[in-house]
Amino acid sequence: MTTANMRQIGVGILGWGVALVMFLPILIIGVTAFKTEQDAYALSLIFTPTLDSFREVFERSHYSTFVYNSMAVSIISTLLSLVIAVPAAYSMAFFPNRKTQKLLLWMLSTKMMPAVGVLIPIYLLAKNTGLLDSVPGLIIVYTLMNLPIAVWMAFTYFNEVPKEILEAARIDGANAWQEIWHLLLPTTLPGLSSTALLLIILSWNEAFWSLNLSSVNAAPLTVFIASYSNPEGLFWAKLSAASFLAVAPIMAVGWVAQKQLVRGMTFGAVK
Amino acid sequence: MASLTIRNLQKRYEEVEVMRDINLDIADGEFVVFVGPSGCGKSTLLRMIAGLEDISAGELRIGDQRMNEVPASKRGIAMVFQSYALYPHMTLYDNMAFGLKLAGKSKAEIDAAVMRAAKILHIDHLLDRKPKQLSGGQRQRVAIGRAITREPHVFLFDEPLSNLDAALRVKMRLEFAKLHDDLKTTMIYVTHDQVEAMTLADKIVVLSAGRIEQVGSPHTLYHHPANRFVAGFIGSPKMNFLAGTVQGFDGDFVQVQLDNGGIQSVAVERGALKAGERVTLGIRPEHLHVVHGSQIIPATVTAQESLGDHAYVYADCPAAPDGLILRVPEEEQYRPGTALQLGADPQRCHLFDASGQALARVKVLQAA
Known part of the structure; x- marks a missing residue:
């Protein structure tokens, strides 16, 4: 066996190892969800699978309501973010001024601040405007939360588009909206769809704001999971079943779209 | 077709003055070449005529209309870019038809205009291809075709041959001369290649450091350069x-x-x-x-x-x-x-x- 072969096998084993470690929590959740509460405390893989936990979870709560809320909040906030981010990134990429770079950095810097720092003002704002525990309220918060990422990513993709293409369109009689619609969106579609996918995943997994700003009416799946951890003790099997149900849809979406996601992430890097 | 008049044109970026005292008359149907070293402002001047750069001071007239405030699409110009700037996701047909579609022309009109331009440039058999399936020379033709379909009063060419290899450049140069003979439209052509300037131009405008050094026929510039810069720049x-x-x-x-x-x-x-x-x-x-x-x-x-x-x-x-x-x-x-x-x-x-x-x-x- 040559050294090159050995190295390849070594890298393979390492890769699988890292992947397994990262996947382990999800695997444990997946396995535990099919155990009884008694079996759940043991890490053993030998047990009789049962759907009891799922049955109990469905009996106790309206899973579909949580799914509906998660979908509504993540999809609508993602669309809103993009609708705002695309024109913003267009102007920053194609009509930059001295402040553009600073503005971009400032937008990103807001993501570095701990969210809990603005919890009280945002909670009070939501309460006073009647948006507490409402889907529109969460949509607004998620949109604002994801906007810097959306603008930053769209800006990066737009920067890859040659300026002359838009100038040619301008001479052809296109206005700013037509430039965006007929040229910018089609040429940066892989990048923008991966941005959208990332925003959906981020919104779907967001727990801090959903736990603090919603309880009954607008609660998404993150709240649904949290409701299985209560002061009387943890019910591992039910908690796992709930978590499994919460992450399954977004994992399915990610699985189907992973090719697109990878393509979008490397868009422009490879010509 | 149209003449073009530039009076005391100036370009500033914030406080930096990059072009000044530009005065130029271009007659109807003339082939004018802007030539000069990199950074002399020739492309900036072309872009001001196109409406892609604001005019800081002075006046630009195409025909008898003042154009300073008129948007690019309403100036009656068409531009061919150095990078061709084709729309990468559209077929050649759509590339050439885009402007006409935006202008709300009927399908029959668009079809006729695209076919006419494609025939002139011998690309009528490639119309359903995308730009990336074409060679450099073919892309250049599509870019010219897109300009022709607009039926402009003034054609603007920004170093259109600089991305082509030497042999193709000579061939396309001759085609530009023929295109001008056929269409008899006013053409403004920017290049740093003095051979292109000498062979194509009715009139050459030599620029340096944001100023016009001399305007004249290739013959005049060669035999009667107005100053040392022009004398040194023209001739190889x-x-x-x-x-x-x-x-x-x-x-x-x-x-x-x-x-x-x-x-x-x-x-x-x-x-x-x-x-x-x-x-x-x-x-x-x-x-x-x-x-x-x-x-x-x-x-x-x-x-x-x-x-x-x-x-x-x-x-x-x-x-x-x-x-x-x-x-x-x-x-x-x-x-x-x-x-x-x-x-x-x-x-x-x-x-x-x-x-x-x-x-x-x-x-x-x-x-x-």
């Missing part, structure tokens, strides 16, 4: 410049004493020139010859380059900081280190005063 290899002093005047001739002791007569109008004044003598490589006699420029050969039918000899001369180049017949061979005595016909010499302005030539021999 470039004109030889020798530093010297006015020694005296002899009829129509100005006697120039060169810094290395050589003497050369120049047939220019003396104007305000006085004996003892510093001047620069200009002689093109094809007009500098090996001579024997009293009026000579001493020089030492450093190298010889053979080009098949003729050769260039490079020589050192203390009066010429950039060295000298002379064109000799192929069969003449000069070894490095050979001492040469050079001279030129006074009527083929150029003279520039201390500020670099040319003195008018008295009687010009034009044939080489």
Whole structure:
């Protein structure tokens, strides 16, 4: 066996190892969800699978309501973010001024601040405007939360588009909206769809704001999971079943779209 | 078709003035070439005409309409970009039809216009392809085709051939000349390649550092450059410049004493020139010859380059900081280190005063 072969096998084993470690929590959740509460405390893989936990979870709560809320909040906030981010990134990429770079950095810097720092003002704002525990309220918060990422990513993709293409369109009689619609969106579609996918995943997994700003009416799946951890003790099997149900849809979406996601992430890097 | 008038045009980026005092008249149907070194402002000027850059001051008129505030699409212009700027996700047909679709033209009209342009450029068999499936030359044709479908009053070309290889460049250059003959539309063409400028232009505009140095026919620019910059920029290899002093005047001739002791007569109008004044003598490589006699420029050969039918000899001369180049017949061979005595016909010499302005030539021999 040559050294090159050995190295390849070594890298393979390492890769699988890292992947397994990262996947382990999800695997444990997946396995535990099919155990009884008694079996759940043991890490053993030998047990009789049962759907009891799922049955109990469905009996106790309206899973579909949580799914509906998660979908509504993540999809609508993602669309809103993009609708705002695309024109913003267009102007920053194609009509930059001295402040553009600073503005971009400032937008990103807001993501570095701990969210809990603005919890009280945002909670009070939501309460006073009647948006507490409402889907529109969460949509607004998620949109604002994801906007810097959306603008930053769209800006990066737009920067890859040659300026002359838009100038040619301008001479052809296109206005700013037509430039965006007929040229910018089609040429940066892989990048923008991966941005959208990332925003959906981020919104779907967001727990801090959903736990603090919603309880009954607008609660998404993150709240649904949290409701299985209560002061009387943890019910591992039910908690796992709930978590499994919460992450399954977004994992399915990610699985189907992973090719697109990878393509979008490397868009422009490879010509 | 339309004429174009530029008056006192100025371009500033915030406080930095990049173009000033641009005055230019372009007649209907003329082929005008903007030429100059990189950064001279030729592309900026073209983009101001196109409406892609704001005009800071002055006035631009196309036909009899003031265009300063008119958007690019309403100026009656079409532009071909250096990078072609084709729409990458559209077929060639859609690339050429895009502007007409936006203008709300009917399908039949669009079809007719696209087919007409495609036929002129021989790309009618490629219309369902995407730009990335084409060669550089074909992309260039599509870019021109897109411009033709707009039926503009003025065509603007921004270094359209600089991305093509040498052979294709010559071929496309001829096609540009033919296109102008066929369409008879006003064309403005930006290039840094003086061969393109000399071969294509009815009128050349030489720019340098944001100013127009000279406007004229290729013939005028070559034989009557207005200043040292134009004299050095037009012509390849470039004109030889020798530093010297006015020694005296002899009829129509100005006697120039060169810094290395050589003497050369120049047939220019003396104007305000006085004996003892510093001047620069200009002689093109094809007009500098090996001579024997009293009026000579001493020089030492450093190298010889053979080009098949003729050769260039490079020589050192203390009066010429950039060295000298002379064109000799192929069969003449000069070894490095050979001492040469050079001279030129006074009527083929150029003279520039201390500020670099040319003195008018008295009687010009034009044939080489």
